[in-house]
Amino acid sequence: MEKGVILLGIESSCDDTSAAVSVDDKILANVTASQDIHSKYGGVVPELASRAHQKHIIPVVDAALKEAGVTADRLDAIAYTLGPGLLGSLLVGSSFAKSMAQALGIPAIPIHHMKAHVLAHFIDMGREKPTFPFICLTVSGGHTQLLRVDGFDEFTVLGETLDDAAGEAFDKAAKYLGLPYPGGPEIDRFAEGGDPDAHVFTKPKVDGYNFSFSGLKTGFVNYVDNQQRTDPQFPKNNLEDLAASLRKTIVDMLMDRLVQVAEDENISTIAIAGGVSANRGLRRRLNEVAEERDWKVFIPPLEYCTDNGAMIAIAGYYEFLMKRFGKITDAARARWKMESEA
Ligand code: KG4
Ligand code: ZN
Secondary structure (H helix, E strand, C coil): CCCCCEEEEEECCCCEEEEEEEECCEEEEEEEEECHHHHHHCCCCHHHHHHHHHHHHHHHHHHHHHHHCCCHHHCCEEEEEEECCCHHHHHHHHHHHHHHHHHHCCCEEEEEHHHHHHHHHHCCCCCCCCCCCEEEEEECCCCEEEEEEEECCEEEEEEEECCCCHHHHHHHHHHHCCCCCCHHHHHHHHHCCCCCCCCCCCCCCCCCCCECCHHHHHHHHHHHHHHHHHCCCCCHHHHHHHHHHHHHHHHHHHHHHHHHHHHHHCCCEEEEECHHHHCHHHHHHHHHHHHHHCCEEECCCHHHCCCCHHHHHHHHHHHHHCCCCCCCCCCCCCCCCCCCCC
16 A cells, blocks of 8 residues: 555646656656657647547556556545646646546646646655755746746746747757657757757847747748758758757757856756756756856756656645645636746
């Protein structure tokens, strides 16, 4: 018999259906069904995403419970992503989670997806956890934020993207190069064999700690078009160098701001979170800068970078400890700001 708080965490905000079972801060199972259907469209098709969630949700939850060796009647609560994300996708996970909790007579706990990405660092992985306050660079397909984190629910947004997210920049550039969705991992893979200084892309100038990636994307597209005029084989004959140069540019943009924020806030505990934190270029640079600046850095293991149920379970665990439960009337939210926004 497991002792402790047993939770089921359900994530369905975009194109991954994921469920995890946790006991306190330990993850017993984390099962994800990804949706390949979007790859040929070059991006997530919301209508197809919600249909696929509908198909996956019960098998994924069953598989997580089975792998954890936990029966549903042992659950203390069900945590689920209430937002932000694609509304149709959120509706599947949130309706399912609330109904299951209602049937079992246990609380349902609504979770903010981006906070959960950050709180993934508090999963027991047999290693040190970050201490407050810390700075978190949260980079995903929908968000790019610099957060100051002072507690389990004390988040201050110090900077964010004014247009596209970093993951979106990777995905759009990859699409233009004819690579499948999601393009981030594709660019990362090609970049490993390329010269990061082969091409130079202009970085948009942005005030404060904010970012802008849509200008970079336009610059990239124009650059590729211009090269193609003199070399018809371009970009096919140059994917590795292009990917390496683009990755370097995006990583530079992220790291410049991160260094600036860390200095100004006088904080040397630094974390990264979200799908783009799986990027090998970013992970390496962060470790290098940490060495130079004597930072303590927290980089999530790959399975907790992209969307996963485990991060929802751990975020739910801290809500559970604070006795903050949801209501049956809580409605999925496509947009949802971080509460303690600056
Ligand atoms: O956090 P996530 O799974 O979903 C959202 O909440 O958006 O992030 C997905 C994003 C996609 O844009 C994907 O291309 C990007 O993370 N991504 C990467 C890598 N792995 C995933 N971007 C760059 N390099 C990677 N290795
Ligand atoms: Zn995410």
